[in-house]
Each structure stands twice: as structure tokens, then as C-alpha cells.
Amino acid sequence: MQQVEAVDGRGGDGVEAGRSAAGKRTDHDCWGLKAGPMAMIGCYGGVALTLMWRSSVILTSRFSFTVQPCVVRCDAGWRLNGTKCYHFSSNRLNWTESRDMCQRLRGDLVKIESREEQEFLDGKLQTEMIDNGDKFWIGLTDSEAEGQWVWTDGSPLNSSLAFWADNDDNKEPDNWTVEDPEGEDCVRMGQKPFIEGLKWWYDRSCQIEQRSICEKTAKIL
Ligand SMILES: [Ca+2]
Ligand SMILES: [Ca+2]
Numbered sequence: 001m002q003q004v005e006a007v008d009g010r011g012g013d014g015v016e017a018g019r020s021a022a023g024k025r026t027d028h029d030c031w032g033l034k035a036g037p038m039a040m041i042g043c044y045g046g047v048a049l050t051l052m053w054r055s056s057v058i059l060t061s062r063f064s065f066t067v068q069p070c071v072v073r074c075d076a077g078w079r080l081n082g083t084k085c086y087h088f089s090s091n092r093l094n095w096t097e098s099r100d101m102c103q104r105l106r107g108d109l110v111k112i113e114s115r116e117e118q119e120f121l122d123g124k125l126q127t128e129m130i131d132n133g134d135k136f137w138i139g140l141t142d143s144e145a146e147g148q149w150v151w152t153d154g155s156p157l158n159s160s161l162a163f164w165a166d167n168d169d170n171k172e173p174d175n176w177t178v179e180d181p182e183g184e185d186c187v188r189m190g191q192k193p194f195i196e197g198l199k200w201w202y203d204r205s206c207q208i209e210q211r212s213i214c215e216k217t218a219k220i221l
Contacts, residue, residue, distance in 0.1 A: 071220065071221040072218045072219065072220050072221070073218065073219045073221060074218055074219070078216075079124065080218055081117070081120045082116075082218075083217060083218050083220075084117075084215055084216070084217060084218060085107075085215070085216050085217070085218050086110065086120075086121070086124070086213060086214065086215050087102075087105060087107065087213070087214040087215075088124060088125075088128045088136065088211065088213055089101060089102075089211055089212045089213070089214060090211060091211070091212070092209040092210050092211060093209055093210075093212065094206060094207050094208060094209050095109075095137050095141070095186035095206040095207075095208075095212075096206065097209075098137045098212035099137075099139070099152065099212075101212070101214070102212065102214035102215075105214055105216070106216055107214040107215050107216030108139055108152050108153075108214065108215065108216070109137055109138055109139030109152055109212060109213065109214060109215070110138050110139055110213040110214065110215040111138075111139050111140075111151045111152065111153060111155075111215065112138065112140075112161065112163070113161065114161065115161065115198070118161075118163050118198045119198060121189065121213065122198055122200065125189070125190050125200075128211075129190055129192050131192065132191075132192045132193075133210075134190065134192070134210075134211060135188045135189065135190035135202075135210050135211065136188055136189055136190050136210065136211045136212055136213045137186065137187070137188050137210060137211070137212035137213070138187050138188065138189055138201075138212075138213055139151050139152035139153075139215075140152075140157060140186070140187040140201075141185055141186050141187065141206070142173075142185050142203070143185040143186070143206065146175065146183070146185075147173075147175075149162075149173075149187075162201070163189070163198050163199050163200060163201045164199060164201045164202075165191070165199050165200060165201060165202055166199050167199075170202065172201060172202045172203055173187075173201075173202075173203035174203065175203060176203075179204075179205055180205035180207060182205065183205075184202075184203035184204050184205055184206075185203065185205075185206050186203065186204060186205070186206035187201050187202065187203055187204070188201075188202055188204050188208075188210060189201050189202070189213075
């Protein structure tokens with residue numbers, strides 16, 4: 001029998017599955033599609049919808065629908081947003097070391113793929129940041145070819161989803177060479193005092209040691 005399963009629930013803003021108790025389950029804000037070992041998950045609604053397809057009865061096209069809780073989970077110390085988990089590391093490391101750390105945690109430096117994701121991170125940084133020097137590496141670099149910004153998965157930066165600082169004091173990216181003659185090939189985010197808008201990205205020398213944001217896909221159970 002082949003089973004196609006769509007699940008739905010609610011996860012929402014700042015739900016931190018697994019943070020208060022290891023293994024704690026949440027039944028919020030997610031939907032998913034499973035087919036054998038494969039699974040896709042997303043977010044909306046409050047309950048789960050399961051679509052069962054029985055290949056053995058395909059000629060009669062028998063479908064059934066059931067409602068069940070959706071279960072998504074992040075590891076302790078990770079924060080859930082939609083279908084992704086985020087870890088705001090306190091370790092101050094250079095960009096490469098930060099990426100290695102994220103990968104050891106079975107994630108990678110964050111890839112920001114939507115305005116909503118940038119808004120979520122902005123909101124979290126407003127409580128994570130202690131002072132103006134407290135900034136965070138993200139998974140964006142132009143170390144291979146100057147000016148060609150790529151995420152750690154090799155995909156190019158979508159210019160319509162770039163949040164470079166653009167104000168009287170900072171026009172980024174500027175590949176400033178005063179601090180590091182090699183220029184600035186890695187991207188960090190964060191601004192304090194907080195300003196209106198979402199444009200908080202700066203290119204900086206990859207050798208600077210600072211905090212970082214790791215990301216990985218939430219577990220769907
Ligand atoms: Ca550069
Ligand atoms: Ca810069």
C-alpha cells in the first residue's frame with residue numbers, strides 16, 4: 001500500500017518546540033506531505049489533514065480524509081519558525097569556523113529566503129543582541145568571486161530579497177579594505193540601536209569573530 005499523507009497544524013511565531021522539555025511535541029502551524037520516506041512540510045491552519053491513497057484500489061479511486069495533530073519539533077536550544085529551526089549561537093568565531101559549528105549541529109549558517117524570514121530573525125535579534133557589537137554571521141559570501149553573492153548551498157542571492165544596509169552611515173556591500181586588505185567577503189546582520197526596516201546586512205572581513213545564526217529543517221514526526 002502506498003500512502004500519501006498531508007498534515008497540517010500551527011507552529012507560529014516564536015514557538016520553541018523542545019526548548020522547555022526535551023522531546024516535547026508541538027501541535028501547531030505546520031502542514032506536510034509524506035510519501036514513503038520523503039516528507040515536505042509547510043505552515044498554515046490549526047489541524048492536520050491526512051489524505052490516504054491506497055494504490056491497491058486505484059481502479060476504484062478510493063480516497064479517505066482524516067484529521068490529526070501535526071507534530072513538528074526543534075532540538076533544545078533551537079527556535080521554531082514555520083518549518084525551520086534556528087540557533088542563535090553565543091560562540092564568537094570567524095565565518096568559516098561558525099559554519100563548521102553549524103554543520104556539526106547538523107545545520108548550516110542561515111539562508112534567508114523570504115521577507116518573512118528576515119522579519120522573524122530581526123525580531124529575535126532584538127532580544128538576542130546585547131550591544132551594537134553583538135552581530136551575527138549568516139550563510140552568504142562572495143569569497144569565490146567578488147560581488148557575486150552566493151548562499152552556502154551554492155544558490156545566488158536573489159536581489160529582490162537582499163537586505164543590505166542602506167543609510168547615511170552605511171551603503172553596503174562596500175568591500176571595505178581598510179580593516180582587511182582582502183576586503184569583505186562574508187555577511188553579518190544585526191543593528192543596534194534598532195532602526196526602521198529590515199536592511200541590516202553588512203559585508204565584513206570573514207576573519208572577524210562574532211556570533212552566528214544556524215538553521216536546519218524542523219523534524220516532522
Ligand atoms: Ca567582497
Ligand atoms: Ca562592508
